[in-house]
Amino acid sequence: MQLSIAQSRQVENVLLEWASANFNETQDSTFKKLTFEGAVYGDSLDAIPVFLHRAKSSDPGFVNQFQVSNTRFERVQPQERQLLIDAGFSQxxxxxxxxxEINRRELYSVVTFYPFRFNAALNDFEKLVSFDLISTQVPLPKNALSAMHQYPVASVLATGTWFRICVTETGIHQLTFADLTELGVNTQGLQRENIxxxxxxxxxxxxxxxxSRITDLKENPIFIPGAQTGAFTSTDVVLFYGESPMQWNFNANTKAFEHQVHLYATESCYFLTIDNGTGKRITQQPNLSAPANQTATTFHDYxxxxxxxxxxxxxxxxxxxELFDVTLSxxxxxxxxxxxxxxxxxIRSNVAARxxxxxxxxITVGSARFNQSISQIFPAHVTGAFANPSEVAMPFNPTDGNQVEVNLTYNRTASGAQGWLNFLEVNVVRQLRFRGPQMGFRNTAVIGAGNITQFVISHANAGLTVWDVTDRFNVRVQETLLEGSELRFRQSTNQLRNFIVFDGSTFLRPIRRGRVPNQNLHGMRVADLFIVVHETLKPEAKRLAEFRSQNDNLSVAVVTTTQIYNEFSSGMPDPAAIRNFMKxxxxRATTTAELPRYLLLxxxxxxxxxxILRFGGNLIPTFQSQNSLQFDRTFMTDDFFGLLDDSEGINADGTLDIGIGRFPVRTISEARDVVNKKIRYQQRSPASINSPNTFVPSNLVETFADWRNRVLFVADDQDFNRHFIDSEVLANRMENIFPNFNVQKLYLDAFQQVTMPGGARFPEVNIALNRAINQGALLINYIGHGGFAGLAHERILTFTDIASWNNMHNLPVFMTATCEFSSFDHPNPSDVTAGVRIFxxxxxxxxALFTTTRLAWSGPNMVLNRNFMDVAFERNSQGENFRLGDIIRHAKVRSSGQLENWRIRNFVLLGDPSMLMAYPRNQVRVESITDTIRAFQNVTVSGYITD
Incomplete structure (x- = not known):
C-alpha cells in the first residue's frame, strides 16, 4: 500500500498493492484469504481483508472524518470471486x-472498510485498486475526552482500626458482642456510636x-437496638443489610428478574471500623399520607x-x-x-448440546411442555464449536401451591450426543404472607409514575419489622400499621422497591475474616511500573522492584491484589478492580508524562x-472471553487490564494504553528463580548473581557476547509454504532495515524428514534448534504449528528439549506465532505448557515470550508479527529502543485499531514489560578489508566501535 500526501488539500493518494490469494490456517483448518500489502482482518469475514488507516489528530479538540474519491476498481479474478461468494460478501x-481512538491520551481518527463492491451492471465483484482518501476535521463533542470518574485523595482504610467480614446470602445479618470479640475487636470500652x-x-x-462506579468504600447504615450512644455490651447486637455476590436484576423488557453469577467471588465483603468517628444509622421512613392508588397483596419471587x-x-x-448423557432426564x-x-x-432455561x-x-413444568432445539455441530472441525448453546423463556401456570417441579429431558438424536444444563431460572407470584424468620419482597405490577402502593402483609403480628432496602446505602425502617393479622404501609412505587420483613428470631451470620491493615492506594503517586502481586509472592516482587528502580531508573510501586480489592471492589476478587486501579x-494524569507506563501481573x-475444581493457584485472575464454546472464537487476555479510556472495556474491546506482562509463577520458589533470571540478564559477569559455590559450566556463553546480535527465524513446513514465506518476509525486512543484526534461519523444509513410530520427525532440526538456543540469540521468531507440548507436528521442540537447555546467561526473547503454546491458565498445576516451562x-x-494462549490464525499472526518485529528494532523519539511493554502495545495497536479482533488478544507477554532487551549498545564500523582473499590466508580487518 502506497500513500502520497498532498498536504494543502488533506488528500492521501492510496494505491493498494494486491497479492495472490494465500492461505490462512490454524490447527486442522486451512482456507484461502484475499490480501494486499498492509491489510488487516476483522472477525466477521475471515477471508476478506480490511483497509485501515489511522491518523493522529493535530488538535485534541478535533477528529478527522474520512471520505474516498477518484476510486478505481478492477474486476476480481475467478479465485477471488469465489472467496467473496463463499464469505457472503454483498456490499x-x-x-x-x-x-x-484514544491511545495514551492521544486522539486518533481511524477509518476502515472492505475494498470491494458488487457491480450490478457487470454482475461481478470488483476490487479497489487506487483512490483518494480525503480527511476533514470536525469538532469533538464537549468533554468527549474528559475522564468520567473522580477519585478521593485518600482511602477510608488509611486511618483507624479495620476488620473484614463477608456474606454469602442477601438479607439482614447480625454481629454479636461475641462475634466482634472473635473478630479481634477490642470490645473493652467500645462505644456504640463508633461502630x-x-x-x-x-x-x-x-x-x-x-x-459509573463507586470509588473506594461507601458507608452502609447499621442498626443497634437500644440507645444510640454508650458502651456496646455483651447483650448488644449490630444488624446490617448485606448482599450476595449473585445479583438479581429486573429486566423491563421481559418483565422478569434475571440472575447474574459473580465470575470471580463467592463472598461479598464488608469492612467494620470502631474508631473513625460516629457511624451512619438506619432511620425510620414514615408512611406516606397521600392515598394509595395501588394495592399489593402479592409479590414477585425468583x-x-x-x-x-x-x-x-x-x-x-x-x-x-449437570451432564445429560447416561442420565438423560x-x-x-x-x-x-x-x-x-x-x-x-x-421459566428460563439455558443449555448446551454436542x-x-x-x-x-x-422442559416440563406442571401441565406445560416446551421443546428447546439446539443446532448440530461438526465434530471433525476442532477449531469450530465444541457445543451449541440454547436459551428459551416460557410462561407456565403453577399447579402446586408450595413448589415448582421442572423436568428436563435431553432428546438425543445421534450416538454419543451429550447435553449440559447451564441454569434453570424461575419467576413466580406469591401471596404476600409472612414466612419467617425474614422474607424479601417486591412487586413489579405496581410500578408507575406517581403510583402510591398500599402493601398488605398477611399472617403478621406485632413483632414484625420492615426494612426498605431499595437503596443499600440508605436502608430505612419502614413505618407500619398492624390491623389484626395484617401489616400495612404505604410507599411510593414510581420505581421498583425492595423490602425485607423479619421477626427478629434469627438472622444471617457473616463470616469473620479478621483484621485489615491500614492502606491508602488512593493516596499513591503514579509510577512508571506497577507490580501487582499476590501476597505470598510479595518479597520477590519487591526485590525485582528494587532492581528496576536502581538499574533502569524507573519509579516502581508494588501493591498486592488484596489491597486493590479492598479499595476498588469492596474486598472481592475482580479483574476490573485491577483495571480500575490503573485507570x-x-x-488523574494531566500530561502524557504523568501516565502509567507498565503493569506487571x-x-x-x-x-x-x-x-471450582479446588486446584488453587489462581493468584491473579484471568479475563476470559464471553464465548466459551467455540475454539476459534474464545480467548484469554491480559489486555483487559490496560484498556483505560472511557470508551473501552466490554469483552476486552479497545486499544492498549499501557504495556502489560505477567509472571505465571505459583510459588515463592518459582518467583525467586524468575527474578534471578531478570537480574542476571542485565549483568555483565556470568556468575555475579550466583554464590561463590555455584557451579558455572565450562561451555557457558557470556552474558555480554555476540549472541546479542543474532536473530533466529524458525519456520514450519507444509501449508503451501505459508510459514516459510512469512518468515522470509520478516527475515528480509530485518536484513534490509536493521542490517546491524545477524539473521539466522532454521526452516524445516531445508532438513530431511524422518518417519518414526510416533510419526514424521525432523531430528536434525531438534539438534540445530537446541544448539542455537544454547549458543544464544537476542530474539527467536517462530512461525508455524504448535500447541501445549511444543512446536510443529513433527515435535521440533519438546519438554525433553527444554529440560536439556543450558543457556542461563544468554536468554532469548521468543516470539511464537503459533497456537496455545503458552497457555498458563490451566487449573491443574501439573498441566504446564511448553511456553510456560521455557519461561x-x-x-x-x-x-520473555510474546506468545499465544489459545488458537491463532496465520493471517492475523503475520500482521502482528510484522509489527512486533518492526517496533522491536525501531527507536523512539529519544533515540532509544522500546521496552518490551511498549513493543507489545505498539504492535497490537498497529495490528488492529478499532477492529474487534480477538485473535491477537490471545497474544500475551510472559515477562517484565519494563525490561529492555539486551540490544548491543555499540556498533562496529569497518574501515578497510582486503578485497581479494586466497585460501588459508590470514586477513586483517580494521575498524572501530561506535555508539
Whole structure:
C-alpha cells in the first residue's frame, strides 16, 4: 500500500498493492484469504481483508472524518470471486466506518472498510485498486475526552482500626458482642456510636469504563437496638443489610428478574471500623399520607438452579452444570410458599448440546411442555464449536401451591450426543404472607409514575419489622400499621422497591475474616511500573522492584491484589478492580508524562477464577472471553487490564494504553528463580548473581557476547509454504532495515524428514534448534504449528528439549506465532505448557515470550508479527529502543485499531514489560578489508566501535 500526501488539500493518494490469494490456517483448518500489502482482518469475514488507516489528530479538540474519491476498481479474478461468494460478501458500495481512538491520551481518527463492491451492471465483484482518501476535521463533542470518574485523595482504610467480614446470602445479618470479640475487636470500652460498616454490596464491577462506579468504600447504615450512644455490651447486637455476590436484576423488557453469577467471588465483603468517628444509622421512613392508588397483596419471587461444574473447552467464562448423557432426564424442585396459582410464572432455561444432528431438550413444568432445539455441530472441525448453546423463556401456570417441579429431558438424536444444563431460572407470584424468620419482597405490577402502593402483609403480628432496602446505602425502617393479622404501609412505587420483613428470631451470620491493615492506594503517586502481586509472592516482587528502580531508573510501586480489592471492589476478587486501579492514575494524569507506563501481573492465573475444581493457584485472575464454546472464537487476555479510556472495556474491546506482562509463577520458589533470571540478564559477569559455590559450566556463553546480535527465524513446513514465506518476509525486512543484526534461519523444509513410530520427525532440526538456543540469540521468531507440548507436528521442540537447555546467561526473547503454546491458565498445576516451562526454567529457557494462549490464525499472526518485529528494532523519539511493554502495545495497536479482533488478544507477554532487551549498545564500523582473499590466508580487518 502506497500513500502520497498532498498536504494543502488533506488528500492521501492510496494505491493498494494486491497479492495472490494465500492461505490462512490454524490447527486442522486451512482456507484461502484475499490480501494486499498492509491489510488487516476483522472477525466477521475471515477471508476478506480490511483497509485501515489511522491518523493522529493535530488538535485534541478535533477528529478527522474520512471520505474516498477518484476510486478505481478492477474486476476480481475467478479465485477471488469465489472467496467473496463463499464469505457472503454483498456490499454494492464502499462502506466506510469512521471512529475515534484514544491511545495514551492521544486522539486518533481511524477509518476502515472492505475494498470491494458488487457491480450490478457487470454482475461481478470488483476490487479497489487506487483512490483518494480525503480527511476533514470536525469538532469533538464537549468533554468527549474528559475522564468520567473522580477519585478521593485518600482511602477510608488509611486511618483507624479495620476488620473484614463477608456474606454469602442477601438479607439482614447480625454481629454479636461475641462475634466482634472473635473478630479481634477490642470490645473493652467500645462505644456504640463508633461502630461503622463500609462496603459496596455484591455483584461484579462493570467491564465498561464508561459506567459509573463507586470509588473506594461507601458507608452502609447499621442498626443497634437500644440507645444510640454508650458502651456496646455483651447483650448488644449490630444488624446490617448485606448482599450476595449473585445479583438479581429486573429486566423491563421481559418483565422478569434475571440472575447474574459473580465470575470471580463467592463472598461479598464488608469492612467494620470502631474508631473513625460516629457511624451512619438506619432511620425510620414514615408512611406516606397521600392515598394509595395501588394495592399489593402479592409479590414477585425468583429462584435459580445454577451449578458451575465444568468448563467445556477450558476457555471462556461460562461454566456448565449437570451432564445429560447416561442420565438423560432430571427433575429440579423449586420450593416457594404460598404460590398464586392463577398468576403465570416464567421459566428460563439455558443449555448446551454436542451432537452431529439437531437435538433438543424437553422442559416440563406442571401441565406445560416446551421443546428447546439446539443446532448440530461438526465434530471433525476442532477449531469450530465444541457445543451449541440454547436459551428459551416460557410462561407456565403453577399447579402446586408450595413448589415448582421442572423436568428436563435431553432428546438425543445421534450416538454419543451429550447435553449440559447451564441454569434453570424461575419467576413466580406469591401471596404476600409472612414466612419467617425474614422474607424479601417486591412487586413489579405496581410500578408507575406517581403510583402510591398500599402493601398488605398477611399472617403478621406485632413483632414484625420492615426494612426498605431499595437503596443499600440508605436502608430505612419502614413505618407500619398492624390491623389484626395484617401489616400495612404505604410507599411510593414510581420505581421498583425492595423490602425485607423479619421477626427478629434469627438472622444471617457473616463470616469473620479478621483484621485489615491500614492502606491508602488512593493516596499513591503514579509510577512508571506497577507490580501487582499476590501476597505470598510479595518479597520477590519487591526485590525485582528494587532492581528496576536502581538499574533502569524507573519509579516502581508494588501493591498486592488484596489491597486493590479492598479499595476498588469492596474486598472481592475482580479483574476490573485491577483495571480500575490503573485507570485511576490514567484519569488523574494531566500530561502524557504523568501516565502509567507498565503493569506487571506477578502471579499465575487460571480459567477457574472461583476455584471450582479446588486446584488453587489462581493468584491473579484471568479475563476470559464471553464465548466459551467455540475454539476459534474464545480467548484469554491480559489486555483487559490496560484498556483505560472511557470508551473501552466490554469483552476486552479497545486499544492498549499501557504495556502489560505477567509472571505465571505459583510459588515463592518459582518467583525467586524468575527474578534471578531478570537480574542476571542485565549483568555483565556470568556468575555475579550466583554464590561463590555455584557451579558455572565450562561451555557457558557470556552474558555480554555476540549472541546479542543474532536473530533466529524458525519456520514450519507444509501449508503451501505459508510459514516459510512469512518468515522470509520478516527475515528480509530485518536484513534490509536493521542490517546491524545477524539473521539466522532454521526452516524445516531445508532438513530431511524422518518417519518414526510416533510419526514424521525432523531430528536434525531438534539438534540445530537446541544448539542455537544454547549458543544464544537476542530474539527467536517462530512461525508455524504448535500447541501445549511444543512446536510443529513433527515435535521440533519438546519438554525433553527444554529440560536439556543450558543457556542461563544468554536468554532469548521468543516470539511464537503459533497456537496455545503458552497457555498458563490451566487449573491443574501439573498441566504446564511448553511456553510456560521455557519461561520458568531456572537454568535457561527464555527471558520473555510474546506468545499465544489459545488458537491463532496465520493471517492475523503475520500482521502482528510484522509489527512486533518492526517496533522491536525501531527507536523512539529519544533515540532509544522500546521496552518490551511498549513493543507489545505498539504492535497490537498497529495490528488492529478499532477492529474487534480477538485473535491477537490471545497474544500475551510472559515477562517484565519494563525490561529492555539486551540490544548491543555499540556498533562496529569497518574501515578497510582486503578485497581479494586466497585460501588459508590470514586477513586483517580494521575498524572501530561506535555508539
Amino acid at each position: 454494492t458500495q464502499l462502506q466506510l466506518s469512521n471512529q475515534k 461503622r460498616i463500609f462496603g459496596n454490596g455484591g455483584g461484579m464491577l462493570p467491564e465498561a469504563n464508561n459506567v 429462584a435459580v438452579h445454577h451449578r458451575d461444574m465444568v468448563n467445556l473447552i477450558n476457555s471462556g467464562r461460562e461454566w456448565y452444570g 432430571r427433575n429440579f424442585v423449586f420450593r416457594f410458599d404460598d404460590l398464586v396459582l392463577n398468576q403465570p410464572g416464567r 451432537s452431529s444432528n439437531m437435538s433438543s431438550f424437553a 485511576m492514575f490514567y484519569d 506477578f502471579g499465575n492465573g487460571t480459567l477457574d477464577n472461583r476455584d 520458568l526454567k531456572p537454568t535457561g529457557g527464555a527471558i
